[in-house]
Amino acid sequence: MSVTVTDVSKTAGTARAGSPASVSEWVRRRRGLIAGVGALVVLVVLGSVLLGGGGWPAGLTADISGPLDDANDWVVDNRDTHPLFLYFLLHLSNTATDAVDGVYQVLDALGWVGVVAAGVLVAWRAAGLGRRGLRVALTALGAFAVCGLLGMWDATLLTIALMVVSVAAAALLGALIGLAAGLSDRVNRLLRPVLDTMQVLPAFAYLLPFVLVFGTGTPAALFCTVIYAAPPMARLTALGLRGADPAALEASASLGASGWQRLRTARLPLARKQMLLGLNQTIMMALSMVVIAALVGAGGLGEEVYSALSTTDVGKAFAAGVPIVLIAIWLDRTTAAAGDRIGEPTPAGSWLHGGRGWALVAAAVAAAAAVRTTTWPEAWTYDISTPVNKAQEWITANLTFTEVWAREFTLWILNPLRDTLIWLPWWSVLLLVAAVTWIVGNWAAAVTATAAMAVIGALGVWAKSLDTLSQVLAALVVTLVLGFLAGVLCARAGRLERWLRPVLDAMQTMPQFVYLIPVVALFGATRTSAIVAAVVYALPAVVRITTQGLREVDPAAVEASRSLGASTRQQLFGVQLPLARPALQLAVNQGVVLVLAVVVVGGLVGGGALGYDVVKGLSRGEMGLGMTAGIAIVCLGLVLDRITQRTSRPTDR
Numbered sequence: 001m002s003v004t005v006t007d008v009s010k011t012a013g014t015a016r017a018g019s020p021a022s023v024s025e026w027v028r029r030r031r032g033l034i035a036g037v038g039a040l041v042v043l044v045v046l047g048s049v050l051l052g053g054g055g056w057p058a059g060l061t062a063d064i065s066g067p068l069d070d071a072n073d074w075v076v077d078n079r080d081t082h083p084l085f086l087y088f089l090l091h092l093s094n095t096a097t098d099a100v101d102g103v104y105q106v107l108d109a110l111g112w113v114g115v116v117a118a119g120v121l122v123a124w125r126a127a128g129l130g131r132r133g134l135r136v137a138l139t140a141l142g143a144f145a146v147c148g149l150l151g152m153w154d155a156t157l158l159t160i161a162l163m164v165v166s167v168a169a170a171a172l173l174g175a176l177i178g179l180a181a182g183l184s185d186r187v188n189r190l191l192r193p194v195l196d197t198m199q200v201l202p203a204f205a206y207l208l209p210f211v212l213v214f215g216t217g218t219p220a221a222l223f224c225t226v227i228y229a230a231p232p233m234a235r236l237t238a239l240g241l242r243g244a245d246p247a248a249l250e251a252s253a254s255l256g257a258s259g260w261q262r263l264r265t266a267r268l269p270l271a272r273k274q275m276l277l278g279l280n281q282t283i284m285m286a287l288s289m290v291v292i293a294a295l296v297g298a299g300g301l302g303e304e305v306y307s308a309l310s311t312t313d314v315g316k317a318f319a320a321g322v323p324i325v326l327i328a329i330w331l332d333r334t335t336a337a338a339g340d341r342i343g344e345p346t347p348a349g350s351w352l353h354g355g356r357g358w359a360l361v362a363a364a365v366a367a368a369a370a371v372r373t374t375t376w377p378e379a380w381t382y383d384i385s386t387p388v389n390k391a392q393e394w395i396t397a398n399l400t401f402t403e404v405w406a407r408e409f410t411l412w413i414l415n416p417l418r419d420t421l422i423w424l425p426w427w428s429v430l431l432l433v434a435a436v437t438w439i440v441g442n443w444a445a446a447v448t449a450t451a452a453m454a455v456i457g458a459l460g461v462w463a464k465s466l467d468t469l470s471q472v473l474a475a476l477v478v479t480l481v482l483g484f485l486a487g488v489l490c491a492r493a494g495r496l497e498r499w500l501r502p503v504l505d506a507m508q509t510m511p512q513f514v515y516l517i518p519v520v521a522l523f524g525a526t527r528t529s530a531i532v533a534a535v536v537y538a539l540p541a542v543v544r545i546t547t548q549g550l551r552e553v554d555p556a557a558v559e560a561s562r563s564l565g566a567s568t569r570q571q572l573f574g575v576q577l578p579l580a581r582p583a584l585q586l587a588v589n590q591g592v593v594l595v596l597a598v599v600v601v602g603g604l605v606g607g608g609a610l611g612y613d614v615v616k617g618l619s620r621g622e623m624g625l626g627m628t629a630g631i632a633i634v635c636l637g638l639v640l641d642r643i644t645q646r647t648s649r650p651t652d653r
Contacts, residue, residue: 056426056457063460064631065624072212072623079215093219096165100218104161112153112376114369116144121361123330127337129357136333143326150384152301152323153376159300159327162290163283166222170229170282175275177230178237182271188238195231196641201634202597203228203292203512204614208630211296212623221290221298229286236278240271276339283331288511291324292601295618301327305513309604314392314521315385321514328510392521406528414527418470422463429466430454437643449642452635461632467609468599468636471527475534475595480588483539487546487587488572497547504540512537512601520605530602530611538594542587549583550576589644596637610636 079085107115124137147156181188206228210220268275294302304320396403421429433453437446456465490497515533523529553576561575577584603611610629617626 055422056460056462060458061460062458065628067624068212068627069622069624075212076215089213092223093214096219096222097217099165100161100222103164104158107157107161108374110365110369111371111373112148113371113373114365115157116141117368118365119144119330121364123334125357125361126334132337136330136337139333140330143323143330146326147323148376148380149382150319150323151376151381152304152320155299155301155304155320156323156327159287159290159302159324162218162222162225162293162298162300163286163331166225166229166286166290167279167283169222170226170286171233171279173226174230174233174278174282175237177234178275178278179241181234181238182241182267188242191234191238195235197638198227198231201637202600203289204600204611205630205634205637206289207293207296207618208614208623208627211618212627216297216618218298220296221293224296225286225289225293228289229282232281232285233275233278236274236281237271240274240278241267243271243274273339276335280332280335280339283335284328287324287328287331288513291511291513294513295615302513305517306604309516309520312520312525313385313389314517315388317517317520318388319383319385321517324514325506325510329506332505388521395522396524402522403524406523406526409528409531410526413474414470414531417474418467421466421470426457426462433639433643440643441645445642445645449639452638452642455635456632456639459628459632461610461613461628464609464613464629465632465636468611468633471531471599471602471607471609472534472592472596472636472640475531475538475599476588476591478531479535479538479542479591479595482535483542483587483591484546484584486539486543488550490543490547491550491576500543504543507536507540510537512598515598516601516605525605527602527607529605530599530607533602533605534595534598537598538591541590541594545583545587545590546580549580549587552583553579585644589641592640592644593637596633596640600633 079090110118119140120137123140124133127133127136144156147153177191181191206224207220210224214220214223290298290300291302291305294300294304294306297303301320301324305317305324308314308317308320424432430450430453434446434450437449456462486500490500512533515537516529519529519532519536523532557575557579558571561571566574599607600611600614601607603609603613603615610633613629614626614633617623617629
C-alpha cells in the first residue's frame with residue numbers, strides 16, 4: 001500500500017501550514033515551470049552538440065590583475081608617507097600589533113605553570129564547580145599538557161594571544177551590530193543580506209583585501225579574523241533580543257522603565273543564552289581563521305601547519321594540528337558549558353560562586369605565576385614527527401588502496417565532470433544557472449546567480465572556476481549521500497545518535513586547516529585529498545540538520561501513515577522526508593558552503609584551480625592574481641548559495 005503526505009494530511013490533518021502537502025502537489029504547482037526548464041535543458045544539450053563546446057569569449061573579459069598589482073605597488077610605495085596611512089591605517093596597524101604583543105607578553109610572564117593554572121581554573125569556574133566543571137577543567141589540563149609535550153608551547157601562546165584579541169574585538173563588534181539589528185527592523189532588513197553574503201564567503205576571500213591594505217603580518221591576520229568571526233555574534237545577539245519574552249518586556253514598561261532600562265534589565269538578560277552561543281561560534285570561527293591567517297604571516301600553530309604541508313612533512317603538520325584541535329575542544333567545551341549553566345539556580349551559601357569565585361581564580365593564577373617558570377621545559381617534550389612520518393610511509397607502502405581509490409576517483413569522476421563543465425558553452429552554463437535558481441527560488445535569486453556567474457567569466461578565470469565547481473559538486477554529492485543516510489539512521493535510532501554525538505562535536509570544532517593533515521597522509525597531495533577533507537568537514541552539519549529535521553516531523557502524521565498500513569520505508573519516503581524538506585534544503589545549502597570553503601583551502605595540497613591562485617598570490621605577493629581568484633571564489637559561493645537556498649515565491653503562499 002502506498003501512503004503519501006496527501007493521504008496522511010487528509011486523514012490526520014496534520015501537515016504543516018505553509019508547506020506543500022506532498023511532492024506530487026509541489027510538482028503540480030510547478031508543472032509549467034518544470035516543463036519549460038526541461039525544454040531549456042534539451043535546447044542546451046542540442047545547442048552544445050551542434051555548436052560545440054567553448055569557454056568564455058576573450059572579447060568579454062576584463063583583466064583586473066594589472067590594476068590590482070598597480071594598487072598593491074601604490075600601497076607599498078606610499079605606506080610610510082601618505083596621510084591615509086600615517087594618520088589612520090598606521091594607527092590601526094600599530095594598535096593591532098601592540099595588542100597581540102601585549103597579550104603574548106602577559107602569557108609569557110605568567111610562565112607555563114601560570115598559563116596552565118589560568119586555563120584550568122577559568123574552565124572549571126565557567127563550567128561550574130560540580131562534576132561537569134571538573135570534566136571541562138581536565139579537558140583544559142590535557143590540552144595544555146599535550147601542547148607542551150609536543151614542543152608547541154610558544155606557538156600555542158602566540159595563537160592564544162591572537163585569539164584573545166580577535167575574539168574580544170569580534171564579540172564587541174558583533175554585539176553592537178546585533179544590538180542595532182535586534183532593536184530596529186530597518187537595520188535588521190539591511191544587515192540580513194550582508195550577513196548572508198558574509199556567511200557564504202570562504203575564509204581565503206577575507207585575507208586578500210586586508211593584505212592589500214596592511215601587507216603581511218599580524219594586523220592583516222587580526223582584522224580579517226575579526227570580520228570573519230563577527231557575524232555569528234551579530235546574528236545570535238539580534239535573535240536573542242528579538243526573541244525576548246513580550247510579557248517580561250511589557251511588565252518592565254508598565255513599571256515605568258525607560259528604553260535603556262528595559263534593554264539593560266530585561267532584553268539583555270533574557271538574551272544571554274543566545275549571546276553566549278554566539279560567543280561560542282565566534283570563538284570557533286576565529287580559531288579557524290587565525291590558523292588560516294598563517295598564510296599572511298600570523299605565526300603560531302597555523303604557520304607550523306602551513307610550513308609542514310608546503311613540504312609534505314605530515315609528522316610536523318600532525319604535531320601542530322593536534323594542539324589546534326585540543327584548543328578548539330577546550331574553548332568549545334568551556335563556552336558551551338557556561339551557556340548551559342545560564343538559568344540554573346546558584347547554590348545557597350556557596351562562597352565559591354559569583355564574584356568571590358572569580359577573585360579566588362585570579363588569586364590562584366597569581367600564586368601559580370609567582371613560581372617564576374618561563375617556557376615549557378625542553379626535557380618534557382617529545383618529537384612525534386619522526387614516528388608519524390614512518391607511519392605515513394608504512395601506510396603509503398602497504399595501504400595502496402587509498403592511492404588507487406584517489407587515482408580512480410580522479411580518473412572516472414573528477415576529470416569527466418570537469419571536462420564536461422568546461423566543454424559546455426558559456427551561454428548554456430548561464431542558462432542552466434538561471435533555470436535552476438528560478439526553480440529553487442525566484443527571479444531575483446536567478447538574476448543574482450546569473451550575474452555572479454557572468455562576473456566569473458568576465459574576470460578571465462572561467463575554466464579554473466569550473467574546475468573548482470567540479471570539485472565542489474563531487475564533494476557535495478558524496479557529503480549528501482553519506483550525510484542523509486547517517487541523519488536518517490540517527491533520527492530512527494537514538495542510541496546511534498548518542499554514540500555519534502561526541503564524534504560530530506569533535507569534527508565540528510576542528511579548523512579547516514586540520515582536515516588536510518590526515519588526508520594528505522592517506523591520499524597524497526591530489527585533488528582527491530581536497531575532496532575527502534571537504535566531505536569530512538561538511539558531514540557533521542548535514543547529519544545534524546537532517547536528524548533534527550526528521551525528528552521535528554509531526555508525530556501525528558507518522559502515526560496516521562502507520563495506521564494506514566504503511567511500511568517503514570513508505571513512512572520515510574512518503575511522509576517524513578517530504579515534511580522535512582525545508583530542513584533537507586538547509587542541509588544542502590550548508591553542505592555547499594562548507595564544502596566550498598575546504599575545496600578552496602585544498603589548493604594547498606594539490607586542489608589547484610582558484611584555491612591555488614589565491615595561495616600563490618598570497619605567498620608570492622602577486623596580488624592581482626590572488627585578488628582575481630578571490631573575487632571569483634566569492635562569486636562562485638554566491639551562485640551556489642542562491643541555487644541551494646530556497647526563497648519564497650508567490651505560489652508558495
